[in-house]
Amino acid sequence: MFLAPKKIRMAYLLSRYPAISHTFFLKEILGLRRIGFEIETASVNPPDRPISKLPPLEAVEAHSTHYLKQVSFLDALSVLVTITFVHPRVALRGFRAAARLGDYDLSRKIYAFFYMVEAFLLGRWMERRDLHHLHVHFGGSVATVAMLAAEAWGFDYSLTIHGPEEFYEVEHCYLPRKIDQAKFIFCISDFCRSQLMKYCDPAHWDKMHVIRLGVDTEECKPLPQKEKLAFEIVCVGRLVPAKGQHILLRAFSLVRSKGYSVHLTFIGDGPDRPTLEREVSERDLAAHVTVLGSLNHDQTRERVSHADIFALASFAEGVPVALMEAMAMGIPCVSTVVAGIPELIRDKIDGLLVPASSVDAFASAIELLLLDDDSRRRLGASARTRIIECYNLTDNLKLLASMFENCIL
Numbered sequence: 001m002f003l004a005p006k007k008i009r010m011a012y013l014l015s016r017y018p019a020i021s022h023t024f025f026l027k028e029i030l031g032l033r034r035i036g037f038e039i040e041t042a043s044v045n046p047p048d049r050p051i052s053k054l055p056p057l058e059a060v061e062a063h064s065t066h067y068l069k070q071v072s073f074l075d076a077l078s079v080l081v082t083i084t085f086v087h088p089r090v091a092l093r094g095f096r097a098a099a100r101l102g103d104y105d106l107s108r109k110i111y112a113f114f115y116m117v118e119a120f121l122l123g124r125w126m127e128r129r130d131l132h133h134l135h136v137h138f139g140g141s142v143a144t145v146a147m148l149a150a151e152a153w154g155f156d157y158s159l160t161i162h163g164p165e166e167f168y169e170v171e172h173c174y175l176p177r178k179i180d181q182a183k184f185i186f187c188i189s190d191f192c193r194s195q196l197m198k199y200c201d202p203a204h205w206d207k208m209h210v211i212r213l214g215v216d217t218e219e220c221k222p223l224p225q226k227e228k229l230a231f232e233i234v235c236v237g238r239l240v241p242a243k244g245q246h247i248l249l250r251a252f253s254l255v256r257s258k259g260y261s262v263h264l265t266f267i268g269d270g271p272d273r274p275t276l277e278r279e280v281s282e283r284d285l286a287a288h289v290t291v292l293g294s295l296n297h298d299q300t301r302e303r304v305s306h307a308d309i310f311a312l313a314s315f316a317e318g319v320p321v322a323l324m325e326a327m328a329m330g331i332p333c334v335s336t337v338v339a340g341i342p343e344l345i346r347d348k349i350d351g352l353l354v355p356a357s358s359v360d361a362f363a364s365a366i367e368l369l370l371l372d373d374d375s376r377r378r379l380g381a382s383a384r385t386r387i388i389e390c391y392n393l394t395d396n397l398k399l400l401a402s403m404f405e406n407c408i409l
Contacts, residue, residue: 008408009038010133011126015142017043017065018058021238021268023297024213024321025137026058031397037404040129042066042122044142055296066125068118068145076117083120094120094152101144101174108172111141116152118145123153132156133183133408139166140173147178156183158407160211162318163188164242164339167195175199184407186211186400189319189340209407211400214393215324222330222384223305230263230288231370234307234331236300236322237314239270239291244313244336244356246272246279251313251362253283260370262288264311267303269294305329308376309369314338315356324391327351327383332376334365350386351379 014025029039043065047054051062071079084091098116102108122145126134134157136146143159150157159182166173179185179200184207187193193208233252237243245266252264266276266289273291280289295303300322304310310326312335319340326333327344333351335341345351352368354361369376 007036007038008133008404009131010040010135010404010408011129011131012039012041013122013134013136013142013146014041014043015138015140016045016048017041018054018061019048020294020296021048022137026061027216027393028397028400029061030057031393032401032404035397035401037401040064040066040131042068042125044068044118044145046070055298068121071121076121079120079124080117083124090120090123090152090154093154094148097148097151112144112148115141115144116148119148119152122146123149123155126155127153133158135160135404138162139175139178140169143178144174147174147181150181156408158182158184158186160186160188161192161196163192163195164316164318168316170199179204183207184209184403186403188213189343191340191343192318207407209403211403212391212396213319213321213324214391214396215321215328215387216393217328217384217388220301220305220325220328220387222380225308226306228263228306228308230261231309232307233262233264233309233311233366234267234304234326235264235311235313236267236304236326237312237320238268239266239272239276241272242314242316243268243272244315245276247357247359247362248311248313249276249279249283249285249289250359251366252289253285254359254363255366255370256285256288258367260367262366262370263290264288265290265292265303265307267292267295267300301325301329304331307331309334309366311335311362311366313356313362314341317341319344324387328387328391330380330384332369332379333383334362334369344386344391345383346386349379350383 046067047062051059094116098112101112132155134146136143137160139161146157166175176199187210193210304326310331310333312323314336317339336356337353338356347353352365354365
């Protein structure tokens, strides 16, 4: 077992922890702790479920996590006053840093000062816990809090960037400034790294490292298929425009119109659920499409493990963990040529890739797999091998640990 030669103590700041849609946070943090790191967690927002409904491991994490937004208004005001008088330099640096955000946009200025308050709360917690390095997943508002905290309190911070949201709102996310000030940055794909490289001086390129995410290939492994009345297609993901679920639904409708006995299950929730369910009804597909809503990780894995095809019609992505897990289970996958997905799936080797937004192409890929048992078996087997070789959680955690050591110590 890999052991850190010198114990590293650090903080992780997350937007919401624990969360159903981000179980890889939990696996990463617990994995690094097993290797020998001391990691304490802070979260801007509380868990996405009551603690009483969290699985045991997540409940333990929730109890030990520092939640910035659970501080009362009076407590936050008290912290501001205390920092102003006890740590005037911290307060001055924090106010200056926040004042430089938002340009002449009043609403963004107001948000910047809310972030500053959270940054003061975060920095005070880190000071009390004797933590001197902060790591953040994602480059949006949670990273803005981290950046302001680092500027005010004088500690180092680093980022793991997933994309794609940060790449569409570069100025709103203050991405160039975050790149400039971060001590180092991990990117989950080469595509992700390339997008960051567009927004900074080449002098910063060497501090960007590609560290791929990974999945537990023992937890996610092929299972014997159950007898089913219809061919089962599963899609896992938040019900949001970027995931392209309406494209998948229309492709499914086209396949159904050709007389195939198929069933489609959506696992996930989000703002697109009402429109998706309405379209299911309008296309008279209620008997053939199930929208399950959010499930916990074990329940999701159980449903996916018995699918015949995993489908993800994304318009914008990082590298989807749900896709990795399906591949690890040997499920043949159909997805789109978007962002980091082609680094994960080699077309016609580990799965099938089609142009994003093309209903006809997606339907054709599904139909090909429906008709060809050998292709399904071959693509599924190759997909699992691909995950074991390149996206294995155990190996990638060791690489992550090594990079933290090289960059922090």
